[in-house]
Amino acid sequence: MEKTETTQPLIELINVTKTFKRGKQEVTILKGLDLKIYEGEFIMIMGKSGSGKTTLMNIIGFLDRISSGIYHFRGEDVSSLNENKKSDYRNAFFGFVFQQFFLIEALNVQQNVELPMVYKGVHQAKEKKAKAQHFLDLVGIGEKMKDKTTELSGGQQQRVAIARALVNDPLLIMADEPTGALDSETGKVIMDTLKQLNEEGKTIVMVTHDSDLTAYASRVIYMKDGCFEKEVTNV
């Protein structure tokens, strides 16, 4: 919430670019971004489709790498981290809610939600189950524990994805349009949950198209064609 220049930012991007190869052509999607995110912030990223929001989220979450520039995560240069370290950081610090949910179809709802705990090294089946149950209850689909993910509606899948993002008690929640597939009522429940988590101290970075939601954020960043167009800080 507060943003004092003296504290170390959780995330710091300096002149970051991202280029994709499209056939023989190179397309620059992120064009020299500077961004600092501090612990406890609730950041919303808005912008037109194709402006590079998801690409930015992927870079912040170590899912993709930058083409140039510098990315510091809690003061560490991310480019110096090896795959194992990045895996551990993803597992411990990040909770992802992907735009396309990215649930594993082979696993049922419970197993999907338990997976971050599996990779964290939680052994107790009871503990895993209890946590999965707790977070599925929180997003309102506690009764779907044993269901196949493919038999759920889009909104239900999204909520499974949210439960999975929360289950390891991450430092940061990266949510790419977490309410995109939800009706406004369920969307509000999710937003309230995120707000609650933010108030408990979690940093949240969220992409949305819904300008009605900007009120939840402490800071709103507008993107256009791979650049930050403007930034609004809510008081």
Add this chain to the structure above:
Amino acid sequence: MIRNILMSTFLSLKAHKLRVFLTMLGIIIGIASVVTIAALGEGIRQQTISLADSTNSNEVKIQYIMPMSEDPTYYEESTFAFSRVDMKRVQKTTGVTSILPEYGEGMGMGSSIETISADFNYFGQQSSLQLTPYSEDHTILYGRNLTAADANQDVIVLSHDVFDYGIMIDNPEDMIGQAISLNGYMYQVVGIKTPYDYDNMSLTGGGEDYLTASSSIVPRSSYNELTKYKPIVGLKIKFDENTDRYAATEGIIQELGETYPDEQGTFEEDRSNEEMQQEMETYMAGIVNFLMAITAISLLVGGIGVMNIMYVSVTERKREIGIRRAIGAKPRTILFQFILEAAFITFIGGLLGLVSGYGIAVLAGSFMDLKPVLTMQTILLSTSVSVLTGLFFGIMPAVNAAKMDPIKAIYH
């Protein structure tokens, strides 16, 4: 962590039942076809071998060969016969497991006079002996002639000729009451005939008269028994596996030569079987090469099948790999999971392939009157090739995907 990975491997296999089944099916078919062909092939091979075995193995035949006559139109019939004593002696040679006599045609046939020749042995002094059935008209020098009461007894009246050539004994009379062996059977000497008067040899009766006169006498029953005797013209000797049959045969031949220093002929190994065996071996080598070619081809086909299906199934799962990595799986954790999965699939598939391949071979064999043989070599070769290709292509794409940035793996 291991338990977690085992668990998630199990879950993943369970969740992908159809794909696991199809992958396994590929391996099963691959291994089964190799095993079927190899087992049938081995069956054919062993059948042929056992056929060949009945004529060879570590076995030799020793024969007595007459010396080459200088006159090619003249062929002297061999009169030599091996005795039971020879057989016993050879039997004692180290490495010999069994010895069988090979009989020639009987002797003394085709003549109106009843005489036969028999192997004679008296305390190691060997000779052959002319025998005639009992009749009254023989003059006796020592002991007595046979009587009707001697029928069915193993008794003999010796011709005096025996002492002229054959047996060296100072006083022939001492032979009375002694036991001698005829063709290996014991007879008691009860009498010795008066030596044949060569000076008064009847000119009309010719050799016939001489033959009976110079023969030793046995009871009719013994004579009949002895006429069934056929001379041993060859010794079939079997050696145990550890014996060098060439060296051993050499030794036996040398020993036989020393036993019969006066024989004109030589003892030789009969090599006609060996040639047949060599022919058989060439033929077998052909079969084996052919089978190896077929097995290699099916192994290749099976391996490519396994490779293909494993490769596809892992490639299809790159998205899953990416997602798992995104939520914190380390590359090695992913790899371990895929190794376990591939190992499980290929192992179970390999086992089922082996069993079904053998089953098919037995079924096919029953139509062909052939007993398929599953060798350890077949098992190891077929399973190791498919298991290794399965593991390799099950793991290799995963190695790649596990190292990628998660988002790349997801959108491979």
